[in-house]
Each structure stands twice: as C-alpha cells, then as structure tokens.
Amino acid sequence: MPVLMGKLDTSVNGPEGLPSFDGDAWDCVDWRHHEGQVRRLRGRIFKAVREGDWPSARSLQKLMLRSWSNTLVSVRQATQRNTGRRTAGIDELVALTSQARAEMAVQVHATIGSHQPSPVRRVYIPKAGDKAKMRPLGIPVLADRCHQGRVRNALEPEWEARFEPRSYGFRPGRGCHDAIESLFITLCGKSKRVWILDADLAAALDAWSHCSFADCHDQNSWSWGLGSSIRRPFMRPVRVMTARSSPRFTRCNMVWRETPRARVA
Numbered sequence: 001m002p003v004l005m006g007k008l009d010t011s012v013n014g015p016e017g018l019p020s021f022d023g024d025a026w027d028c029v030d031w032r033h034h035e036g037q038v039r040r041l042r043g044r045i046f047k048a049v050r051e052g053d054w055p056s057a058r059s060l061q062k063l064m065l066r067s068w069s070n071t072l073v074s075v076r077q078a079t080q081r082n083t084g085r086r087t088a089g090i091d092e093l094v095a096l097t098s099q100a101r102a103e104m105a106v107q108v109h110a111t112i113g114s115h116q117p118s119p120v121r122r123v124y125i126p127k128a129g130d131k132a133k134m135r136p137l138g139i140p141v142l143a144d145r146c147h148q149g150r151v152r153n154a155l156e157p158e159w160e161a162r163f164e165p166r167s168y169g170f171r172p173g174r175g176c177h178d179a180i181e182s183l184f185i186t187l188c189g190k191s192k193r194v195w196i197l198d199a200d201l202a203a204a205l206d207a208w209s210h211c212s213f214a215d216c217h218d219q220n221s222w223s224w225g226l227g228s229s230i231r232r233p234f235m236r237p238v239r240v241m242t243a244r245s246s247p248r249f250t251r252c253n254m255v256w257r258e259t260p261r262a263r264v265a
Contacts, residue, residue: 021106023099031076034069038153041067045157057158064154068109074149075105078142089141090121108146117144 041064048057064070079085079095088094095101108115120138127133140148156172163171168179183196 022102023097026098026102026105029072031073034072037069038064038067038073041070042153042157045154046161049158049161061154061158065112065150070150070153071105071109071112071146074153075101075108075146077149078145079104082145084139087139088121089139089144090119091141093142095142104142104146108143108150111143111147112150115143115147117147 041060045057045060045064048054048060075095079101086094086096095104118141120140123137123139124134125137127135160171166182168174168176168182187196
C-alpha cells in the first residue's frame with residue numbers, strides 16, 4: 001500500500017495527495033502503525049493543553065483533522081468494529097466489505113473540509129430500566145459517523161486534559177464503577193462529606209435543539225475557532241419543537257436546549 005508522507009507520517013493536505021486505495025490496500029493496512037500514529041498525536045494534544053501551550057495544541061488538532069491515519073482508524077471503527085456497523089442511516093448505506101470500506105475512507109478523506117451532515121434516522125427502542133417505555137434513538141449515516149470519529153480524536157484529548165479529575169460520565173476508560181469506588185473511598189475516610197445526592201431529572205432534555213453556531217460568540221473554549229469541520233459533523237439540520245409551553249433557552253456547554261418553564265436544566 002502507498003504510504004502518505006508528511007509530519008508524523010499522517011498529514012495530507014487534501015484529496016489531491018491521496019494515492020490509489022482499494023480493497024486489497026485495505027486488507028494490507030498496517031493498523032498497528034496507524035493506530036500508534038493517532039495515539040501519539042492524541043498524547044501530544046493532551047500534553048500541550050496540560051502545559052497551556054494553546055498554539056501548539058491548536059496546530060496539533062488541525063494536523064489530526066488532516067491525518068490519513070486518523071481517517072483510516074475512524075472508518076475502521078465505524079465500519080468494522082462497532083456493533084452498529086450493519087445499521088444504516090437514511091441513505092441505507094453500509095460498508096461490510098474491504099472494497100466498500102476503502103471507498104468510504106477515500107470519500108471521507110476527500111470531504112474533510114466540505115462534508116455536509118445528513119439528517120439522522122429516528123427509531124424508538126425500549127428503555128433499559130422500563131421495557132414498557134420507549135426512547136428515541138438517532139442513527140446517523142455512515143459518512144457522518146466516520147467524520148465524527150475523526151473529530152472526536154481531535155477534541156477528546158483536549159477536554160480530557162481540562163475535565164475535572166472526579167468526572168466519570170461519558171469519558172474514555174471511566175465508568176460508573178470508578179465513581180462508586182471514589183465514593184466508597186471518600187465515605188470510608190475522615191471526610192466530613194457523609195451524604196450523597198442522587199438526582200434524576202426525568203425527560204428534562206427531551207425537547208432540545210441546536211442553535212445557530214454563528215450566533216454563539218462567547219464560547220469559553222479557544223478550540224471553538226478550529227473550523228467548521230469540528231462543529232459540522234455534530235449538527236443536525238432538523239429543529240425539534242415539542243415543548244408544550246413556551247420554551248425558554250438555557251445555555252448548556254455547546255448547544256442551546258429548549259425546556260418548558262416548569263423544568264430545570
């Protein structure tokens with residue numbers, strides 16, 4: 001398989017630098033090499049953010065977004081490793097063969113700066129705690145999932161370096177058992193904090209929608225200006241308005257959530 005050369009052997013400035021890549025080349029990919037490149041670049045982003053070197057961190061994130069290794073690893077995760085690889089979005093497209101996966105990798109890398117997300121396919125599945133109730137599940141198209149994986153590798157190291165050390169929700173390598181262990185250690189010690197607050201706002205965020213990102217000028221993160229390729233894969237062109245009463249807008253990190261007045265968000 002032709003090797004793309006550049007900084008860290010991962011940088012490719014657009015589709016014109018892409019070599020011939022087909023199913024046979026996909027089967028011959030050195031996954032250990034490409035995963036190592038992505039892992040090292042993630043580590044460099046994490047280190048730069050921890051040290052407060054924002055210009056270097058931003059440059060490394062841009063490098064990650066242009067990385068051929070990142071594209072390959074993200075496409076492999078979405079089309080070969082994920083349990084939902086056989087589930088299609090609204091375009092009914094899946095990639096279950098080496099040739100299809102190679103074509104998807106070329107397509108994703110060629111649309112790094114021009115990709116436009118598609119609406120998600122909405123299905124309803126039973127809730128884990130109550131099989132009688134259903135919860136909505138949005139299934140993006142395959143190309144969107146691949147682009148989301150690319151962007152995640154650029155953003156995740158930054159935010160892992162900035163999150164609180166005792167934050168356990170939806171973080172790689174952490175789970176509820178880690179939170180339980182932390183609580184056990186705290187409560188068994190000499191700490192004065194001897195109570196636990198368990199709050200569950202039922203369906204508090206059911207009715208929400210994205211605001212126009214062009215109107216959000218006061219985001220705290222400097223990485224907000226990395227480019228539309230970071231924000232675009234996570235936006236959906238569908239606005240949901242289901243609140244019964246007049247909604248009020250509540251700022252919550254990167255999105256505006258619509259909530260009825262009686263609810264707390």
